[in-house]
Amino acid sequence: MTEKDQQKVVKPGTFKKGFDERRWLKGRPRVPKDAKKLMDNLFWEIMSEEVTTTTGEKVDRLRAMIRGMTSSKQSSDKQAVLDRLFGKVSQGIELAGKDGGELTINIRKASEIDGSKS
Numbered sequence: 001m002t003e004k005d006q007q008k009v010v011k012p013g014t015f016k017k018g019f020d021e022r023r024w025l026k027g028r029p030r031v032p033k034d035a036k037k038l039m040d041n042l043f044w045e046i047m048s049e050e051v052t053t054t055t056g057e058k059v060d061r062l063r064a065m066i067r068g069m070t071s072s073k074q075s076s077d078k079q080a081v082l083d084r085l086f087g088k089v090s091q092g093i094e095l096a097g098k099d100g101g102e103l104t105i106n107i108r109k110a111s112e113i114d115g116s117k118s
Contacts, residue, residue: 015023047062059067069077097103 047060047065049061050058051061051064052058053064053067066081069081072078095103
């Protein structure tokens with residue numbers, strides 16, 4: 001091997017062969033329970049702040065956000081509110097064969113298929 005081959009440019013963030021201390025051998029690190037409690041408390045603290053609407057009414061931030069979503073011109077806001085209130089509409093998938101008949105599934109080894117290289 002030449003020196004150039006030995007000094008290959010390695011992209012930052014790539015794993016090295018063998019043991020790499022950045023790999024999570026025991027799975028993804030767990031989020032501390034305290035962090036979740038902190039985020040919940042912070043979220044509800046922010047959402048319960050009182051804000052003044054354009055009509056001069058004082059409401060908490062969460063109510064103002066939901067009012068804004070329901071009166072928005074964008075349909076995706078209204079869809080998000082409906083999905084959370086009543087759940088998303090299930091979309092059934094029906095599999096059938098030709099003309100609604102039985103569905104036939106053939107499982108073959110790759111070596112049995114024409115044109116494959118073994």
